[in-house]
Amino acid sequence: MLHSPGATTASGAPKGDAEYLVELVEETKRVFGLDHLGYVLFDKGFWSQAHFRQLDAAGEILVTPGKNFATVKAAVAQVPRSAWQRVLPNERVADTTLELGGRAFRLVAWKKLGWRVVREADGRPRRDAKGKVVYRAAPVVFTYLTNLSADEFDPDQIVALYSRRWGVEDFFEQTNNQYGLGRFPATDLALVKVHIALTLIGYLLLRQFQQLAAEWTEQAEYATMELRRFSRDFLRAPLNWLRWRRTHSPGQRAPRLRPRHLGFVDGLLNLDG
Incomplete structure (x- = not known):
């Protein structure tokens, strides 16, 4: 693995994420057989x-959030008020440029109205009578560094382009919190690999089923819905109905089915047809 916790630099210091950036890009290009990403x-x-x-010299297009450095703050501060769109x-x-x-x-600087913690003179967060941290509405600035020119992308398009990366964060959040990707059943490497493979297979199968459900029911939100909510809102009702259909007694009231479930249930009943 490229990112090994025990890896060190030439001076013996532990490697951080920044040390792996070019290595990761080159390894990705090698794996997929690409000249450029x-x-x-x-x-x-x-x-x-x-x-x-x-990366810039290699012809790659990069977009990354700006760090809270003095140079970044100074560059944003120099933007005239009339230049904000x-x-x-x-x-x-x-x-602006850096x-x-x-x-x-x-x-690219993106300013929006947000909430900031009110701090005391010594830097500690201010708290109200109930001990809760006090916030106030204030402009918040996010910055994005890129080598894309203004002729290629407008500032708001740069922000939208970087937002695509959040799909990766959502993937890790769902696989870890809802599928237990990081909760290994053992420390044996072979078992860990099997656990990861089965978890990802299950994730991909349910994601594919979400796409099919969105098409069957003509409910586009199913395609991007959080997996846990999809399982609760979509799967529970029709499965309870099917279970009742097999075991119900005369006079027993059927579970309620919403209209969007009807086509799905009909499809399940006709799978063998």
Whole structure:
């Protein structure tokens, strides 16, 4: 594995995420047989000026959140008020540049109304009489570093492009919290591999079933619904109805079926037809 917790740099210091950025890109290209990945979207944990320049020189397009560095703050502060473009009533975007090792990268700033913790003079969060942390409405600025030019993508398109990366976060959240991907049944490597493989197979099968259910019932939200909610809202009612149909006694009231379940139930009953 590229990301080994015990890996160290040449000086003997432990490697961080940033040390693996170029390695991961090169390994991905090798595995898939590609000359270029196209768009490389990554979290700010991989922030490395040297690696940004390497990816840029290799022709890769990168988009990553800006870190809370003084240079980033200064670049945003220099944006004139008239340069902020209105996207929504409470959102603004602006373009500026950030110099990294002799290369000027594009820095997109996205300002929106958010909530900030009110702090005391010593930096501690302020609390109300009930002991709850006090928040106040205030502008919050998010920044995105990229080598895409303004002619290729507008600022709001850069923000939308990076948001595609959240599918990865959703995948890990669901497989870990709902499928137990990280709860290994044993420490034996072979069993761990089997556990991971079976978990991912189950995840993919249910995701495929979600797509089919969305088409059968003409309910587009099923295709992207959280797996746990999909299982609860969609599967429970028709399965209870089918179970009742096999075991009900005269006069027993059938479980209620919603209209969107009817086509699905009919399809199940006619599978052998």
